[in-house]
Amino acid sequence: MSRRRSVPWIYRWSRPIIGAIAIAGAILTAYLTITKLSGGEVACGAGDAKNFVSGCKSVLDSPYALVFGLPLSLFGCLAYSSMATAALGPLLVKPESNKSFRKQLDEWTWLFLLAGGTSMAVFSGYLMYILATELQSVCYYCMGSAAFSLSLMGLSIFGREWEEVGQLFFIPIVVAMITLVGTLGIYANIDGPTAEGRLPIETTTTAPQPPDGWKITTESGEAEIALAQNLTKVGGKMYGAFWCPHCYEQKQLLGEAAVEEITYIECDPRGKNPQPDACAAAKIESFPTWDIKGERLSGAQLPEKLAKVSGYTGPTNFKYTMPGR
Template identity: 25%
Template structure:
């Protein structure tokens, strides 16, 4: 029984390490992932949202550490290793399931690889409980305080993530950008655009913008082609319909201020 559980956990841990390594690469490189299928099913949208980090640490990095720890614990085969895995996995599952809820409720997009990692965690949880030999009473006695701790961790995660939302109102700054003829060219499939919008906060919704991807809302791909938009986000300063200058890629507020001479209050 324990041998079968051992190999199940090892394989799940290795798969989890692979998934989390890939998601970490996507997070930092801002590359397009193979699971960027649509606006509703996109690893890119999820891994670049405000819910992709906890205290500035990518969730994928934390997941990588979790699966690495699982692999270490199961390979060491110390006394009560499976019981320890049961406790660790139960604790980690609660904030992980909270993150699944954020995909459904707040982000409105599903990350296939993220959810696959949750399945791997559930398998590890079940296998470790099975191999630990704990009866139902012992599992309940151990599990309840771990479950409570996991709920607390999920709550801390929520407040840590929502606290990263830009609180400053850049509405006046955006009005200045609009008055200077700045147009924001974006794409619904652009992960860097999500980061750009996080930089500007809710005020980004007021900026003059053009959607370049056919799947986006009110798309104008022909206009983007005519303006020679090769990457998004791109900021064009236009006068009389003609380009004056442009900025490509992720921009901080200070960069946009220098680009337009608009004051940041």
């Protein structure tokens, strides 16, 4: 009597494990997406407060974190959700109900998992390369997502017994090539000229040097200067730090001349004309923070928003806006 060959545990548990990893990735990227779209700040390590550029915030605010004007994490969330659905969906179909359909569904979804896992791993690998060479920063969210993607690829390969071994070579190679070409195409103009009316922010991937940080490269128009003068007139203040990308973004929105007109309070002792005690007294928790006529605004604000809050009634032909807004 022949003994029935036991099924390796990885074959039995691969789908639930893939589903769990994909759900974790979906939750992670959903958090980043919601935070980005709502203008909030992601939770980062305590070290970021002293060296912003070496932390996750500077990476998530870099040009590489936007694709087609939308947060990259949004596309990551969709990818993880699709992987979770493909992994767990067949488990909901009762084997005895329709064996033929279940077998076909199992085959299709495994091919999808293999292709999807490969694509995500290749894309994450490219981003890790950018993280190490271009951004030269540490982003635990990005590294965690890359680990998830690599795990999904590994489980999609070793999580089942493949009848056609050729699929393990042909599909990953083709998908990897397509993904790499597409990725290079997406980021081909990352440092190229910006569209008219968009905020031409210079790269913030280099370390900001105290006391001034990054150099303001935009020119103020009549409207920006008038708005800045009005903000000062009504007692508006901008609290920030020289290393803060969002503060730099705010300065780029207003332009060099207008920034000279606003009341700017530097909160880092290493910055120019620092006033850390004033920031502590005002209980500033994030940068930049605007205090205008008793109203607090967190994050970089469009000139239109600053005009509305401050009661500005001058010209409104502002020159710049932010990508994705």
